[in-house]
Amino acid sequence: MTIKLHCFGESGNAYKAALALELSGLEWEPVKVDFFAGETRTPEYRETVNEMGEAPVLVDGDFRTSQSGAIQAYVTEKSGKFGGKTRDENYEILRWVLWDNHKLSSQAGMTRFLMNFLPEQHRNADVIAFNQGRLKAAFQTLETQLAGRDWIVGDSMTNADLSCCGYLYYPEPFGFDRAAWPNIDRWLSNIENTPGWKHPYDLMPGSPADRA
Numbered sequence: 001m002t003i004k005l006h007c008f009g010e011s012g013n014a015y016k017a018a019l020a021l022e023l024s025g026l027e028w029e030p031v032k033v034d035f036f037a038g039e040t041r042t043p044e045y046r047e048t049v050n051e052m053g054e055a056p057v058l059v060d061g062d063f064r065t066s067q068s069g070a071i072q073a074y075v076t077e078k079s080g081k082f083g084g085k086t087r088d089e090n091y092e093i094l095r096w097v098l099w100d101n102h103k104l105s106s107q108a109g110m111t112r113f114l115m116n117f118l119p120e121q122h123r124n125a126d127v128i129a130f131n132q133g134r135l136k137a138a139f140q141t142l143e144t145q146l147a148g149r150d151w152i153v154g155d156s157m158t159n160a161d162l163s164c165c166g167y168l169y170y171p172e173p174f175g176f177d178r179a180a181w182p183n184i185d186r187w188l189s190n191i192e193n194t195p196g197w198k199h200p201y202d203l204m205p206g207s208p209a210d211r212a
């Protein structure tokens with residue numbers, strides 16, 4: 001049975017799940033979530049797709065889960081890909097996925113939304129500057145971890161990489177200049193050069209061009 005992923009192209013959180021599925025070789029297909037029309041906030045979405053009102057959501061037969069980190073863990077269980085080689089590595093991966101969800105992707109996703117997708121009259125320069133300060137600290141943490149390393153944990157791509165890269169390929173500005181962070185830049189190239197890699201707007205339905 002084909003796995004379904006409720007997702008949309010602008011969502012870096014969904015990208016983490018979609019990229020894991022795509023690179024795992026499992027058979028999957030996207031189901032477009034019309035986030036910009038407010039779909040995740042409707043009672044119907046909460047009742048039938050995800051009571052948390054979020055994307056991504058994976059459905060595989062009777063199995064359903066949300067949260068990109070949980071979806072990645074499911075992909076690892078099913079495909080054997082992107083997990084650690086030892087117990088210690090598995091805890092390291094979990095630690096970076098949780099850090100990403102809290103400190104990196106949450107700030108990146110929110111800052112990108114505030115700077116690009118929120119109507120201009122609602123954009124608050126102080127809030128954006130505060131978020132960018134937090135983001136800079138997160139980029140520094142990642143930059144330091146990647147010094148002399150090709151991957152965040154161990155010697156191959158894991159869910160730590162697939163999680164932390166979630167927002168870092170998008171073209172919309174949010175305070176991330178890849179060239180300013182040489183270790184992150186090199187690591188993003190490692191991921192991009194993995195056979196089967198796709199940009200979020202090529203992997204999932206929906207992009208800003210649809211609303212232009």
Ligand SMILES: N[C@@H](CCC(=O)N[C@@H](CS)C(=O)NCC(=O)O)C(=O)O
Pocket residue numbers: 010011012013014040041053054055056066067068069101109
């Ligand atoms: N930690 C969650 C975050 C999911 C999330 O915030 N998704 C956003 C889209 S990028 C969403 O659906 N937001 C709906 C809303 O806030 O109303 C994950 O990694 O899946």
